[in-house]
Amino acid sequence: MFRLAHLSDIHLGPLPGVTYRQLASKRITGYINWQRNRRRNLHEGVTERLLSDMASFEPDHVAITGDLVNLALDAELEMAQLWLESLGPSHGVSVVPGNHDAYVPGALERACRTWDKWMRADMAPAITTRHGFPYLQRRGPLAVIGVSSAVATAPFMASGSFSSEQARGLAELLEKAGAENLFRVIMIHHPPVRGATATHKRLYGIRRFQKVLRKAGAELVIHGHTHLATTHWIAGKDGRVPVVGVAAAGQGPGSSKPAAQYNLFDIDGKPGAWRLTLQRRGLKGEAIDPVTIASEDLR
Ligand SMILES: [Fe+2]
Numbered sequence: 001m002f003r004l005a006h007l008s009d010i011h012l013g014p015l016p017g018v019t020y021r022q023l024a025s026k027r028i029t030g031y032i033n034w035q036r037n038r039r040r041n042l043h044e045g046v047t048e049r050l051l052s053d054m055a056s057f058e059p060d061h062v063a064i065t066g067d068l069v070n071l072a073l074d075a076e077l078e079m080a081q082l083w084l085e086s087l088g089p090s091h092g093v094s095v096v097p098g099n100h101d102a103y104v105p106g107a108l109e110r111a112c113r114t115w116d117k118w119m120r121a122d123m124a125p126a127i128t129t130r131h132g133f134p135y136l137q138r139r140g141p142l143a144v145i146g147v148s149s150a151v152a153t154a155p156f157m158a159s160g161s162f163s164s165e166q167a168r169g170l171a172e173l174l175e176k177a178g179a180e181n182l183f184r185v186i187m188i189h190h191p192p193v194r195g196a197t198a199t200h201k202r203l204y205g206i207r208r209f210q211k212v213l214r215k216a217g218a219e220l221v222i223h224g225h226t227h228l229a230t231t232h233w234i235a236g237k238d239g240r241v242p243v244v245g246v247a248a249a250g251q252g253p254g255s256s257k258p259a260a261q262y263n264l265f266d267i268d269g270k271p272g273a274w275r276l277t278l279q280r281r282g283l284k285g286e287a288i289d290p291v292t293i294a295s296e297d298l299r
């Protein structure tokens with residue numbers, strides 16, 4: 001059995017000292033938004049409680065689907081790097097960026113450079129983006145495939161994009177990993193499912209993503225961005241593929257979104273007859289320690 005833990009949307013806080021100059025452009029609206037909402041509802045202590053609960057389940061690998069930070073200031077990217085270091089050897093953790101990690105033009109570049117250790121390819125397709133997506137990492141029976149949907153957007157927008165170059169790269173990696181009988185997990189920040197988010201937060205390229213899956217197949221898709229614990233299904237090559245979201249790991253109680261959760265996937269069986277179960281763990285009510293919120297048989 002292989003155990004994969006899935007965390008997302010840490011939105012690490014608090015924001016470091018911010019100068020007026022750094023608040024140029026989109027960051028002004030983001031900073032006001034953070035002061036109003038996120039500062040109140042996103043608690044560091046909450047993430048720490050999730051992490052120690054997660055460690056007690058001894059996951060074989062940890063997947064983090066983006067939005068590690070808020071405004072993608074250099075100091076935040078470095079803080080997130082230290083936080084990633086604290087999770088253990090980088091070989092055990094995979095990351096894809098979210099829209100908050102690519103908050104303004106140039107931020108994605110810096111995030112990818114700072115977090116390179118956690119996004120490094122064992123195998124890259126013939127065509128990748130200039131930041132090296134998609135990438136493939138072999139971990140046990142898994143092919144962990146990282147896709148980037150993160151792009152800098154205008155103020156008040158939080159949309160993402162799945163480009164045609166990534167579609168070609170993803171198809172190539174899925175086919176290779178499928179031929180090696182690996183259990184293929186795709187990580188992407190934005191949900192590749194129609195109607196899963198408001199229009200200004202949506203992924204552009206959903207149809208393109210789903211076309212790749214119908215042609216090449218996959219065993220599991222995991223995403224963040226919505227801060228919701230959802231399971232959708234999309235068509236794959238050999239049957240339907242679960243698309244699993246997770247509540248934000250940095251979310252404190254008392255917000256309209258569910259309090260902090262993470263997902264534990266247990267993968268068992270063999271190629272053609274995989275078994276996949278999902279346990280959602282997180283904060284509930286007044287309890288200090290995370291509890292099991294839900295369990296689902298996905299395959
Ligand atoms: Fe987020």
Ligand SMILES: [Fe+2]
Pocket residue numbers: 067098099100158189224225226
């Ligand atoms: Fe997001």
